[in-house]
Amino acid sequence: MRGKPFLFYPVILFGFLLLVDSIFRIPFVQLLTKLDLTAVNYSAKRTLLENLISEKKTKSDKKLMLILGSSRLLYFDAEDLKSFYPDWEIYNLSSAVTTPAYYDYQLTRILDAGIRPDLVLMETDPNQFNQNSIFKISNLTYSFDLPYVLSNAWLFGKDNVSFFLGRKIFAVGTYKPYLDQMWRNYKNPNLESFVSMNQTTFDFIVQNNGHGLSPIDNYVEKDANLLDLTSHRTLDWLFASYVPSEMQYGFYEKILTRLKSDNIRAIIVWPTSSPNFEDLISKEKAVSAWEEKIGSVSGKFDQSILKLKEDPNYSCNAFADGGHIAKECYHSLMRAVQLEYFRRYETHRL
Template sequence: MSENERPQNEKINFFTHPFLFYPVLLFIFIFTLDKIFFLDKVRDYVKVELTYIYYDVKQDLLKEMISKFGKNAEKKSDKKLVLLMGSSRMLYFKNEEILDFYPDWEVYNLSSAVTTPAYYLYFLERLFEAGVKPDFLVLEADPFQFNANSTTFKKSNLANSFDLRFVLSNAWDLGKENVNYYLGNYFFGVSKNKPYLANVYSHLTNKKFEQADLIKKLTIDSLHKDKGNALSPAGGFMEKDYGRLEASSVRTIGWIYPKYSPSEMQFSFYEKILDKVKEEGVPTLVVRPEVSLPLENLLKEMNIPAPWWERIRPINQKFGIPIIDMAEASDYECNTFADSGHMAVDCYRPFLRFLRMRYPGE
């Protein structure tokens, strides 16, 4: 037998053929290098916007509530815990006004951009298991949160919220595609914070990014200090041009209501939420914040709100939890908007008074 020939039954020995380890070593090296993209400094350079900051701070506020109101809290606050959970439509309450007008309340705002029932359920599960029971829970509900064809759930909630335990325990509802997307972001930094070189170049060369670190720090400090309530990017601005509201409405439709189709996944999470708060005995109110007339008219033309109301109202009735359309509430009236889908900051004061009137025992 030629010395170059090898018996068919001869076993491969990795120790005598070290090159067989090269693919394994290469994978370990790349996997380790990939973790650089989880670093905050790297994330700041590859991201073109700072929305993720809001999600990061909400996780910090979750821990803060558990430390102050949980079953293992050293000294629980004597104030009433009021918890707000919604999208950016409920994000801009002024914390100083809450303290001035309702000093007996301690209000935490876990609202963030384009949230969904799945986002609410994650936080409520973590709070309840830690023994935190809000004295009053206010949830936002809107058809856009139940759109199966919107990509915002992946890009916002799934990319920036949840933990591995929540995703795996709710894998059946989330579905294979969403679970795989989350796991990809969880294990691989280049998936979560994609290294687009154009973004890095812009951050290095464009003067508008020179103050990015300062803006980020001020935003984080403000969100922590005001317990999740944010400063409105529009300030006190209110749009008075009806034509601009119409144009903004078209953009909003294309962004969060595209190819509208009800999401069975989000309706399933919504029922789980109401079931949990009912089981825990937490006084709960669900509201749909008012949107501008041009946007509401477009939604009606697309036949989005009516079927949604027909489906969601029976769910709330099933659990005995009220749901109120702010546009139809007789004791709330504010008709100014920063854009088609967001009320102006002047509306948050009557909105807060509206909530106070429905506080249990008032």
């Protein structure tokens, strides 16, 4: 071996690569690779989940509600919920662009910790069952832990497991080392403001039980042409290459199986969007096929979908864009959920 030092070259090279990769585990360096709030939202939800598991091991006199959704269930006002529903403690584990796999991970962690929610409010939507969604670069990149992925490898499949392991082992898989982009971000005059916003967003989410800090807060889009434009853009983004994901249906059934076996009360809700977008998706064959299948799967577990567009207890005429309701509509949304809860589970209180 003394005469063959070249045999150590691969080891030295690998060690050097790991050293370089470790630089991209530094939070500020990660931020320089991409100036967006995706990572901080998922990071805040991980912290919230750990806090919830830690705090809820002690009994509370309030009912516990878990919200599992996408950006369409993200922006409840924590103070409003406390005022209108003082008997409930409501934790929001929603995040942008989520899937049944993401919901199952959150729910599994909570139930396995011995925490029994009084109600699980879970969103469902045809895009969550799209094989060609951005699942890999959102949920699979920023969520989950190794034990969960390995224990569900049969559902994730070889490709997703390999992708997850690659991202976990090498930070540069997630935070790309494009030095020119990093330098531009470093010289960005708004960098300091973005760093501050990053921390503010994290703190707000954790301190407000997971309810999101809206970048547009109480904004309402009043231009019908813009609503139509954003509706078409959203449709093209979500359904241009739609292929049903058997993996996500598998996770959906896994969730319903666990809820039923543990006798956990649940409401599965299909949120609304603007009339422009609702009209567009009503013409999509993929949506009608999903609606039929999700109804059939849910029915096997004695569940039904609360379709807000058909619910007389829900009303919303304000929208942030084509795909999202305005914040003021969240009052009506929670009211519809509460009425559905009493209708299904506590009819004596109606």
